[in-house]
Amino acid sequence: MFFHAVSVGFLLLLATYIVKEAHALPSGFIAETVTSKNAISGTFAKNPRNDWKPMMLLVNQGGKVSAVEDPDESSDTTEILDMDDKICTNVERGLQSIAIHPNFEDNRYVYLYYTKHKDDCLADNSEDGPWNVISRFVMNPETLMLDYDEREEIWRGAPLHDSVHNGGAMTFGNDDKLYVATGDGGTPENAQDSKSALGSLIRLNDDGSSPDDNPYTTASGYESYHCRNTKGKVPLDASDNAICSEIFATGLRNPFRLSMDPNEKEKTRLAISDVGGRTWEEINYAGTDYEGANYGHKPYEGPCLRHSADECPVSDEFEEPFYWYQHRENKDGCVAGSAFVPEGLWPEEFKFLFIDFVFYDIYTLIEDNENACRTCIPPIPKYKNETFYHSITYPGDGKNEAKMVDMFFGPYKDTQALYIVKFGNHDTVIRIRYTGIHNEPPSVNFDFVDKYYDVDEEVLFDGSLTEDPEGDELNFKWFFGDGGKSTDINPGHTYREPGAYTVTLIVTDSFSQIQEKSKTIQIGTPPSVKILSPIEGDQFYVGQILRLRGEAFYANGTAFNEFKLEWEVRKHHDEHYHPFLGLTLGNDFDIYPAPEPEDFYASLNSYLEVILYATDENGLVSQTSRQIQPTLVMVDVRSNAPGTKILIEDEPITTPEQVWSWKEQDMHLKVENYPPYVFDSWSDGVRDPERVARMNYSEPIFEAIFCVEDGGTCLMGSISCCIGECNADGACVVPIKIPPMTEPIEPFEPLEEEISPPPTAPTTALSNSGPSSLRNNDSSSSSAIMNMSKNLGSTISTAGKALLSTACLLITVFVALIMCKQKFRQGTTTTDALIDEKVDGNGEKLSHEGSNQGTLVNVATSSSSISDNAIVTV
Template sequence: MWTGNGGSFDLVLDPNFGTNGFLYVFYTANAPLRDTVSRFTASGNAAVPGSEVVIWQDTVAAGQFHHGGALEFGPDGRLYIATGDHFSASDAQSLTSYHGKILRLNADGSIPTDNPFFDGAGPNLDAIWALGLRNPYNISWDQPSGRLFIGDVGEASIEEVNLGAAGANYGWPICEGNCSQTGMTNPIFSYPHAGRDAAVTGGFVYRGTQFPASYMGSYFYGDYVRNWIRRLTLDGSGNVNGDGAFWPEDGSLDGPWGDIVDMVQGPEGALYYTDVGISWEGQFRQGTIRRISFVSANQPPTIMQASASPQSGLPPLTVTFSATATDPENNPLTFLWVFGDGVTSNQPNTAHTYAAAGPYTARLTVSDGTNQTFSSPFFITVGNPPTATIQAPLNGATFRAGDVIPYSGSATDPDEVLTAANFSWTILFHHDTHVHPAGGPFTGTTSGTLTIAPTGHSYQGNTRYEIVLTVTDSTGLQNTVSVFVFPEKVNLSLDTNPSGLTLQIDGISRPTPFVLDTLINFQHSISAPNQTLGGTQYQFSSWSDGGTQTHTITVPAVNQSYTATYQAVPPPAPSDFGVAYGFEEGTGTTTADASASGNTANLFGPTWVIGRYGNGLSFDGVDDRARAALSFTLGPAFSLLAWVNNPSNSAFESILTVGSSRNFYLSNGTLAFYNGTTDLLFGSALPNSGWQHVALVYDGSTLQAYLNGTPVGAPQTVTLGAVTGALQIGAWINNANNNTDFFNGLLDEVRIYNRALSQTEIQNAMNAAVLP
């Protein structure tokens, strides 16, 4: 028997079942260990031996949990298959994995070429129709509207009801519930966990007439963990406009309504649902099928009291059954006791003797001739049941990932000798208030082992394993005992520097800081993706444990902190410059222009030094300069930018010039501009030590200077036309075409734009190097 949530999941009949007898089953195969959808041919109430045809099979081994497992034929005649993420969350976003998807196939297993990701011989798995799901174990087509409803179980915060669409991405594990990221399809309805666990069970749209007309078109859905059924009302466009309690009517949680995992509309219009019966009100019981129907004029009887005493003893055992009931319309009532051994009684108060040892289930039915009411079952034990004992492990034992926990038991029976054939073991994984099957039943053995995998279902929250032993004697009497084993956990504190960015744990995004309570020796994948927050881009720099950007950690035996350090990435500088010199060569007598024009500058004297970004140039204030090989046309609008380190504060020091009539310079350390006739000054002197960013912007009417990205000095209104002339850095070209007013200091990152930059663009440019 497969361990975990594997096994048989769903069965659906072919649309032409009446003529071809085909039915389809989603199950986990053992060899190979794969989730599989197979077609069988029915004959009567059984499948014809040897009739199995595999329609689809996963390409990788099945995980222990989160298989999805739903099947539905759509109005297009195609077979739709829902798959879970198998606790590998990132698979849900991959087009090369079947996990976390809705698949669409032809009934014979071939793939429709109009599937949204179909690429033939390409890398995509062509059967994928939609993606980004976690564990959609129930889907349903509403044939009249042509809508596919998908219930998807959330991880930590939100349960979803989604509407199927070709090519849709429902967001897992990037987000749960509504997602602001572009390209995601939001659920039509969701509800929060609100501090406790939950697991949505997708249902169906009601199209029957047995319920009142107000129920027509409502979508019923349930919750496996919270033990209720609710209904959504939809408008004419399919939008949710109401959510109300259905069963129980007061909407209360955790009642005796079963572990609801499936629901359908019956042919007569009643609602049928499946209680999987893993842990029924804290007791081990068989699963049940339950029916809810609407009663209007005639109300069913009310059983006021029903009892059976004694409910255990040696044979022959005489049990007294008694009951009282009333009817709202005072109709005459009939009683029927079914004793479970083939004998019945129509008396409300009666006695019945059980002659043979064994377990029996007795139940009362009361009828008013129109409607019936059933009592809860009475479980009668006749004879001496066996006594089971779990010898190992001890109740309360602990474990770590990688441990192999041996379990063993013994049993006695006063009436017979028991053997291993009488033993059956089941492993349950408890997570908060709900339960996952984790193994078994394993029969015919008095011992076994439970291996704690280092990956898979997390151990966050209130988690533990229950090892259950059931011993059954030859009369069918049973004794069930269990022990709990608990995880040894530590707290991992995860954060980013700066704090507040998002990290991924096992593919699931979580904002920092957060604490992960997890199992010692368990393995987690931690990832620090590059991201944007508040308009700032952040690039991963390092992990505190020295790991790569995405790496696997093994949980230590003590609390541990992991911090991912990021660097803020400056916004890109405007790249539409006329010329741009980054001075990155570090050697030689030329420097390259990063613009499309490739206007290389020749160096006459300046020496290579460490610049503001990378390398820069040092000018001696005597005769050093750099001149572009080609003439340059400036304006009419323009922006002139450079990094300067000028300790001299001389009267005239040219930063850059175009011809003789456009000169950007420093006058005793103050930003200045010569327009061919007038010298214009802006603000006060620059600091005479350290790098300073300077800029001058002309928008066609006004000149404005900037120091370190901030306006400096009063704006000046002037009229400037475009000019063409020699482009020179570090010296002015005067009217006689002589070089003068040499710069004394360091220059780097010289840029010219033939447009007016905004202040933000200037700041972006000053924070980014010129790239070759």
């Protein structure tokens, strides 16, 4: 019955992943291209030089900010800021987001979140690495320009240990506070460490200070510091309870995007898209009702424990996401931008949308309480998703074509539309709007022979690939990029000058629904280009300084000026890539030290791609690329207790196992105790259970050595006892070494004033111990033993009363030894004795009450006298 319930739940979950093959929108919607400008995020502001009409502001990772002043009618853009040489752009760093002050018409404040340039961005550590900042700019009302030199850095984060998990989403709330989501910087522990704001949602006043009503301020009783004033972290001399006052919530991994609910008027409600690791993607609510929330990273990912789909306990400590979804096999998943649909703008069923970057999809969430099942394996949320839009892909172009990263609602004529930012080989911004026309728009496509054409050679274009789902009559308009136009379905065109031209086909159906598509055609002979370094077959190791060197020649054989060559390096991982080196002009130069794999599983599906571009004076572009694979190292992970786990890069590995690493990678290993097994050391003598080992030798072996706790089962020759010895029965027993008796104990009568009765507790302990073999002792033996006990007590009292405060066990052992000594004089070599006699305060024997409980004492000796080094095991 349980299996059936789980299977049904799993099928319901899979059903939410069904993707429409076509990229068609639901009936009544239409998608349009706004601009082909490179961007990673954007927003709207009112244009101060155009009667405060809406304009779109776009930012790209390389540090550029552009304005689209009339997005309803024109794709023309104006660059208003370039921070190319002032920020770090390697991997996930760079300019991430933009926010506009709620009172922009009065102050013209523009906020940017980016990684500040430092030491060529090479340092990656928690002390000297670059850090993220928020800068406030004032827009020039005449030129729209943002002056970098006049900026005000209102907040800074802690130094970054790694170049991934940069976060950087930013928006103002209804409370006029600035909400900023920061990543953990590639160190998962940061998300639960409030001594910096890494892995947190922070809340700031518009000048970067901490609001008094933040949850962790001094006014709230915390030892708090505004960490922008202390290099992004609490001071080193602060207590363990110190916290950054700007923190509003914690427990985030890589909160890449943030959206505000425009339908919530009285308070602030946000949605955080937090990118997951190996198993889950999640979207969390944040804002007024979630002050002080902890979203669970690193212990949790989605509804389950990190990297698990079947260990999913409900936690009262962490705030659970309102929606989660599992990665697809061999394709992972990567949640990106989201948007709340303004009430009344679209049909009622469309309330909330989100993007998955690697699926090429926008999904809409639909409440589904009936099928929700938190206790199913895997858990099913209260929402199901349906595909709203599938992005156009370009087969053969490689990865990252037309992948969507962000979206937001903004003005369009007298209503609003959804604006989507695509990032990859085909950067563009599109607009999706609701027309209410329940007729699907045309699907536009055209083709031509893909080659380099000579000047005056006719190019034949084929528009017959364009279709209309309902068979409506279509009107065609061609724009050939040189001023030429046509309304034919399959026109021909001749270009008179060499160059790269953008050809656009615009198609309109009988319902006046317009769709378009553009392609680039090159006329003339392009340059030739070649990569000289790295050479074909080169591999890299972590930290290696790679040198880029190439050459290019014009069609007439003239060599390119080196400063006209343009390079790009991408770090590929699974189905996506991270920019490792942004577009850079020059030649024969070194680049960043080669990276480590992004995570444990990335060792076998990651590589670097080096791309060289050459563009001539006519705009003709040639490019070539080369893949550089990492040098792999096989790592043998073992333990002397097979089946125990070792954490490698936070991934549990069941021993024995062989895993892959990269040469010169700093591999993080950690061992925990697995009772009754206790970590003792590594086989190379390192005793710290957590270590960092550099993979700078071939076939490394890491073996964790465990020992067995007292009472556990030991394996002779394999797992030894932590304390004591492994006996013949396979049990660990603890030896106790008896101090040598250096002087004989002579009987004497104690002086009354020097002797006090032994304490009650030790004598009581004696009454409950001892093997029963002494029960039949004759009276003379018992009397002699009792006299020796009195003499021993007297001697100890005289030597120093400190010995009387020793543990009950030690007193028991000493008394037992004295009693055994009497037996040994009768020729016994090994005695098992149970002492169950009771003595009074003067050491006199009391009556036996029938107890048969006691402690077994084994005393081994080789003669009739007790050895000075006798070992007693208890």
